[in-house]
Amino acid sequence: MNKNYYAIIMAGGVGSRFWPVSTTDFPKQFHDMLGTGDTLIQKTFTRLSQIIPKENILILTNEVYNDIVLEQLPMVKQEQIILEPAMRNTAPCILYASLKIKKENPDAVMVVAPSDHWIEDEVQFCANLQHAFDFCEREDNLMTLGILPTFPNTGYGYIEYDKLDSRPIKKVKQFREKPDYATARKFIQSRNFLWNAGIFVWSVKSVLNAFQEFQPVMYDHFMQGYDVYNTTNETQFIKENYPLAENISVDYAILEKAHNVFVLPATFDWNDLGTWGSLHEKLDKDENNNAVVNARVLLENASNNIIRAEGKKLVVIDGLDDYIIVDKDDTLLIYPKSKEQDIKKIVGKIK
Incomplete structure (x- = not known):
């Protein structure tokens, strides 16, 4: 080299x-x-x-x-x-x-x-x-x-x-x-x-x-x-x-x-993996365009979502389209992917 x-x-x-x-x-x-x-x-x-x-x-x-x-x-x-x-x-x-x-x-x-x-x-x-x-x-x-x-x-x-x-x-x-x-x-x-x-x-x-x-x-x-x-x-x-x-x-x-x-x-x-939506683009997805990371899922009438949990937690979803679902420690985020740029503002409010 x-x-x-x-x-x-x-x-x-x-x-x-x-x-x-x-x-x-x-x-x-x-x-x-x-x-x-x-x-x-x-x-x-x-x-x-x-x-x-x-x-x-x-x-x-x-x-x-x-x-x-x-x-x-x-x-x-x-x-x-x-x-x-x-x-x-x-x-x-x-x-x-x-x-x-x-x-x-x-x-x-x-x-x-x-x-x-x-x-x-x-x-x-x-x-x-x-x-x-x-x-x-x-x-x-x-x-x-x-x-x-x-x-x-x-x-x-x-x-x-x-x-x-x-x-x-x-x-x-x-x-x-x-x-x-x-x-x-x-x-x-x-x-x-x-x-x-x-x-x-x-x-x-x-x-x-x-x-x-x-x-x-x-x-x-x-x-x-x-x-x-x-x-x-x-x-x-x-x-x-x-x-x-x-x-x-x-x-x-x-x-x-x-x-x-x-x-x-x-x-x-x-x-650039700048948002949950950009991450969704790069992950493997099921037949309904749901991307899952570190979770077990049971999905009904659910599409275009990104779902992430810890410890292989079971996540059951019915009737959600184009959402971010993230479970981390003591926080559960369920948020429209179309508004993902606003997550930064949410963090500011919580502080």
Whole structure:
């Protein structure tokens, strides 16, 4: 394997739309959401380790999840876990991790990938990632992997690329916010829009150049600790200084400002597993389109539901269509799938 290849697995999210399974104490990336025997972060680590040395895969997460990461990924050493003392969106943590990688290997090329996505064709994923690595090793560019949209999804951001660009890797024209349905339909019809999967590839040199140019205050802020990165004094510096960083995504911070951003239309199946409905799409289903995870069921006049329980509990349902039914500890959720985006609001009310 190429010793210059690195990965940052983003594992600090809460996944509140998957409540009550995903909670602040134990978010969805640490659950076996698909019923396969592996948690989402375990599947992500295994996938990336097919092309990246295991010792070069870093886990970026909140400090409260440190022990969970070590338990679920026993092959990972403590120094591979980059801990955020506060949640500041994706730009500060990517900058911080990139500086740590630069200090270890200034020739590094890296992928930034979410910990909780579903990718089926891992051979194609690795082929796409290799293509992106090759591109970013040769040139000073920032790259993202875009997903060919299959329907007008209003829950994803979109990447617009140049229609006239016939190369496999396209020049990005602009990033577009999550659209309304009518706008999403226009994007699909235009045939030069991709879903933004939040998978980024670049050399450590290129991404740090971009931060230095477009986020000089943040860059200087984290550069103050460069001498102590990868040493025993790093923790104290980060504890004191990380919370002072601006709360901003890497998209806003550099990608929407830079002129050297490219996208590779991915050739693998992808799902962000952002909601119970998206999980329902990827699970095996019965003849009435019901998906069942970890439960015994007796279903009458029930269709299009996702049913999840613990301990092989018997769940009896009659007369429900298109519902989310989840039993977890002392909580039972029975909720219309059509309103799944509101689950996040419910969690806020309960708190």
